[in-house]
Amino acid sequence: MIESVLVANRGEIALRVIRGARELGIRTVAVFSEPDRGAPHVVHADEAYPIGPARSADSYLNIGRLLEVARRAGVRAIHPGYGFLAERADFAAAVTDAGFVFVGPAAETIRAMGDKTEARRRMEAAGVPVVPGTSTPLASGREARRVAEEVEFPVVLKAAAGGGGKGMRVVRDPEEAAGAFRAAMREAEAAFGDGRVYVERFLERPRHIEVQLCGDAHGNIVHLFERECSIQRRHQKLIEESPSALLGEEERRRMGEAAVRAARAVDYEGAGTVEFLYQDGEFFFLEMNTRLQVEHPVTEMVTGIDLVEWQFRVAAGEALPMRQRDIPLEGHAIECRITSESPFDGFLPATGVVGELELPGGPGVRWDGGIARGTEVGLHYDPLLGKLIAHGADRETAIRRMRGALRELRIAGVATSAPLLSLIMGERDFRAGRISTRYLEEHPELFRDEIPASTRTALVAAAALMEHTTRPGRAPPRIRRTPTPLSQWARGVAVTDPPRPNGP
Amino acid sequence: MTHSNAAPGSGARYVVTLLGGRHDVEVRPDGTVVIDGRAVHASLVSTNPAHSAGRGRPSGSGTGCSLLLDGTSFALWARGGRGGAWELELDGRAVSAEVLDPRAHRVRRLSAKAGAGAKLAPLKAPMPGLVVQVAVDEGQVVAAGDTLLIVEAMKMENELRAPAAATVKRLLASPGDAVEKGQVLVEFSEVDER
Numbered sequence: 001m002i003e004s005v006l007v008a009n010r011g012e013i014a015l016r017v018i019r020g021a022r023e024l025g026i027r028t029v030a031v032f033s034e035p036d037r038g039a040p041h042v043v044h045a046d047e048a049y050p051i052g053p054a055r056s057a058d059s060y061l062n063i064g065r066l067l068e069v070a071r072r073a074g075v076r077a078i079h080p081g082y083g084f085l086a087e088r089a090d091f092a093a094a095v096t097d098a099g100f101v102f103v104g105p106a107a108e109t110i111r112a113m114g115d116k117t118e119a120r121r122r123m124e125a126a127g128v129p130v131v132p133g134t135s136t137p138l139a140s141g142r143e144a145r146r147v148a149e150e151v152e153f154p155v156v157l158k159a160a161a162g163g164g165g166k167g168m169r170v171v172r173d174p175e176e177a178a179g180a181f182r183a184a185m186r187e188a189e190a191a192f193g194d195g196r197v198y199v200e201r202f203l204e205r206p207r208h209i210e211v212q213l214c215g216d217a218h219g220n221i222v223h224l225f226e227r228e229c230s231i232q233r234r235h236q237k238l239i240e241e242s243p244s245a246l247l248g249e250e251e252r253r254r255m256g257e258a259a260v261r262a263a264r265a266v267d268y269e270g271a272g273t274v275e276f277l278y279q280d281g282e283f284f285f286l287e288m289n290t291r292l293q294v295e296h297p298v299t300e301m302v303t304g305i306d307l308v309e310w311q312f313r314v315a316a317g318e319a320l321p322m323r324q325r326d327i328p329l330e331g332h333a334i335e336c337r338i339t340s341e342s343p344f345d346g347f348l349p350a351t352g353v354v355g356e357l358e359l360p361g362g363p364g365v366r367w368d369g370g371i372a373r374g375t376e377v378g379l380h381y382d383p384l385l386g387k388l389i390a391h392g393a394d395r396e397t398a399i400r401r402m403r404g405a406l407r408e409l410r411i412a413g414v415a416t417s418a419p420l421l422s423l424i425m426g427e428r429d430f431r432a433g434r435i436s437t438r439y440l441e442e443h444p445e446l447f448r449d450e451i452p453a454s455t456r457t458a459l460v461a462a463a464a465l466m467e468h469t470t471r472p473g474r475a476p477p478r479i480r481r482t483p484t485p486l487s488q489w490a491r492g493v494a495v496t497d498p499p500r501p502n503g504p
Numbered sequence: 505m506t507h508s509n510a511a512p513g514s515g516a517r518y519v520v521t522l523l524g525g526r527h528d529v530e531v532r533p534d535g536t537v538v539i540d541g542r543a544v545h546a547s548l549v550s551t552n553p554a555h556s557a558g559r560g561r562p563s564g565s566g567t568g569c570s571l572l573l574d575g576t577s578f579a580l581w582a583r584g585g586r587g588g589a590w591e592l593e594l595d596g597r598a599v600s601a602e603v604l605d606p607r608a609h610r611v612r613r614l615s616a617k618a619g620a621g622a623k624l625a626p627l628k629a630p631m632p633g634l635v636v637q638v639a640v641d642e643g644q645v646v647a648a649g650d651t652l653l654i655v656e657a658m659k660m661e662n663e664l665r666a667p668a669a670a671t672v673k674r675l676l677a678s679p680g681d682a683v684e685k686g687q688v689l690v691e692f693s694e695v696d697e698r
Contacts, residue, residue, distance in 0.1 A: 166660070183661070186636065186661075187660075187661055190636075190656065234660075342598075344597075345630075346630075348630050348631050348662075349631050349657050349658050351631075351632075351685075355566040355567070355568075355581060355583065356552070356566070356567075356568040356581050358568075358579075379631070379632055379633070379657055379658055382658070383658060410568070410579060410581070410596075411596075412566065412568065412581030412593045413566060413581070413583070413593075415596075415598050416596060418596040419595060419596035419597055422595075422596070449597070451523060451597065454576070455578075455594055455595060455597075456522075456523065456525070457539060457544075457573065458571055458573055458576075458578040458580070458594060459522055459523075459580075459592055459594055459599055459601065460520045460522065460527045460529060460539050460601075461529070461537050461539060461544065461546050461548075461571065461573055462548060462569065462571050462578070462580050462582065462592055462594075463520050463522060463590050463592060463601035463603050464518045464520050464529040464531055464537065464539075464603055465531065465537065465546060465548040465571075466548070466562075466569075466582050466585065466590055466592075466603075467518060467585065467588055467590065467603035468516055468518070468531045469548070470561045470562075470585055
């Protein structure tokens with residue numbers, strides 16, 4: 001087994017990898033940028049070293065600096081997490097060339113699947129269905145328009161180097177094609193340093209269903225069933241679940257087999273995900289993610305398998321611990337992404353200091369987080385603060401547990417997506433499993449943010465009492481300067497008298 | 505005040521403004537709080553021992569509080585207090601509140617009226633970011649919803665649109681500028697109706 005690992009990441013995923021490594025007795029080395037000095041992934045690692053200033057390009061994306069720290073700390077392996085360098089073939093190659101084990105697939109596999117046009121070609125050759133579109137990048141706005149007309153509107157422009165919705169543009173009108181092409185190129189260039197863009201037919205009401213895979217160095221590849229990730233906003237997933245509420249046994253088997261075929265086409269080693277779009281009984285290959293996914297915990301909850309553990313075992317050259325027929329699928333799991341965004345304010349990125357952090361508990365509830373009280377949430381990095389996962393015997397139970405967990409979760413000081421997620425958990429179509437990637441557009445009522453009268457009353461009372469008890473210098477008007485109950489705030493006891501059940 | 509169930513008392517009176525509404529509140533020494541004429545029993549404690557140690561306002565990272573209103577439990581968080589301005593959070597919703605005694609409230613309302621008369625509020629940056637594109641020129645007439653600028657934050661492009669039909673009076677940002685939250689980007693004047 002690998003004896004030590006450098007985790008080339010931050011936030012919740014760095015902590016998740018550290019936990020997985022620790023279970024296997026692997027020594028953990030964290031890295032941190034200047035503002036992350038006090039972050040949980042630093043606090044919980046066995047060792048931690050600085051890698052530069054806040055800007056990702058100067059720290060978490062600085063390959064030379066990461067390798068230098070890995071050498072100095074004397075680690076055997078490097079785990080990239082997701083995001084940052086996880087899908088950069090040059091990083092995987094540099095890690096291997098420097099004599100370390102890369103916890104992930106071969107650089108060649110990342111390159112092939114990271115180039116979305118190349119991936120499309122390979123999948124077509126392997127007999128995996130793909131969405132109609134081009135397999136070569138577009139040269140100009142004019143070409144974008146011409147090709148889009150061939151494929152038929154609406155189309156979607158996508159970054160060849162892309163993922164996560166960045167650099168993506170849906171085009172419904174030929175007149176918009178050239179402008180959208182330029183915007184997509186600009187965003188792709190900014191996000192990936194690669195402005196190549198290609199085109200696919202846009203499916204109107206698809207569901208996003210993906211299959212978790214794992215392969216080893218001995219030619220074994222298994223799938224760990226599907227995850228449904230249809231609740232998205234601008235291609236950013238908000239809620240994921242496993243299994244899909246939609247698929248029957250037969251479709252589940254067909255999709256699993258197609259995913260394994262896709263993985264075989266590139267001799268896949270390690271954990272990966274094949275994403276499909278599903279519409280009207282048909283599914284199409286969307287892309288393959290050659291890394292651990294944000295939403296991997298829902299798969300872990302329904303299979304009982306620790307995917308990070310499997311990643312380490314495969315990286316160490318071991319065979320997969322289980323065969324396909326032995327992998328269980330038990331109950332239902334849901335994940336909610338808690339991000340620092342204001343859902344009722346157009347999802348504007350929110351900043352602040354986490355002033356209060358209370359985490360839910362109870363049966364079937366899991367929190368994978370990367371924040372602590374005092375964590376400063378800025379704009380340097382991804383807005384994901386943590387993930388709340390609920391597991392139950394069936395979908396209904398998992399939803400009920402998630403509702404309870406969201407109620408218990410308290411993150412104060414920075415706005416989060418949690419209130420919207422709570423509303424979705426109670427919404428009728430979601431509960432019935434009637435969802436698609438257009439769910440949020442089709443439910444504008446969720447964003448009306450109506451504040452119940454009881455909540456308003458509580459806010460008014462709290463505001464008045466806070467002001468009343470903390471007015472500096474003098475007692476509030478018309479109240480005598482008496483020691484109780486007005487000064488009780490200072491002593492950490494009741495500000496006003498304790499409640500009397502039968503009234504005063 | 506329509507269905508008043510509380511006789512006028514000798515408590516401290518406040519005017520609380522939040523979520524666009526005005527509420528009259530009286531805090532009585534016996535723990536009764538009268539909100540818009542309705543009396544409830546209220547108990548508020550800080551759940552953050554660090555804050556409770558000293559009297560004063562919870563600035564900085566604020567404090568968690570437990571509020572019981574006639575026995576119903578609310579978990580809140582509060583910060584601020586300067587000049588009666590509070591930031592509160594309940595059920596993940598952040599709300600700004602202004603708490604003034606009735607006289608201060610009257611004074612502030614009158615001075616606000618005196619300064620009124622301005623037409624269209626300028627467009628401010630909703631978050632810190634980088635201006636990647638300016639889609640309009642000074643003097644240009646825009647319709648409500650027209651894209652004015654594109655600001656990139658967290659690697660996502662955010663289109664800032666015109667809040668109403670207007671004429672662009674001044675542009676205060678150009679492509680490549682890093683802007684702070686709240687920074688004025690565009691000033692408007694009313695559309696000339698000739």
